[in-house]
Amino acid sequence: VWVSRNQQHGILIGNGTNRPKLIFLNSDPKVLPGDLVSSSPVSTLTPPNLPVGVIQSIDLGALPSPRANVQLIATPEALDWVQVKTR
Helix, strand or coil: CEECCCCEEEEEECCCCCCCEEEECCCCCCCCCCCEEECCCCCCCCCCCCEEEEEEEEECCCCCCCEEEEEECCCHHHCCCCCCCCC
């Protein structure tokens, strides 16, 4: 996913709630609560810039990289397409 305000990429990880975790790829993402999270403009799986959620809180001290809680725009029950990646 992508925070367009400051052009930061991250990986959105579901946890079974409406508030998945966003793990940032940059050690200093400079994001703020209220920032919009969208699908990445470089994605080959989804159209770019689809609204996904809004950043609710940020943990800049998280290891191995900063992370945020995201409030999804749509509830998981409303989704009709999901891709699950396995390790």
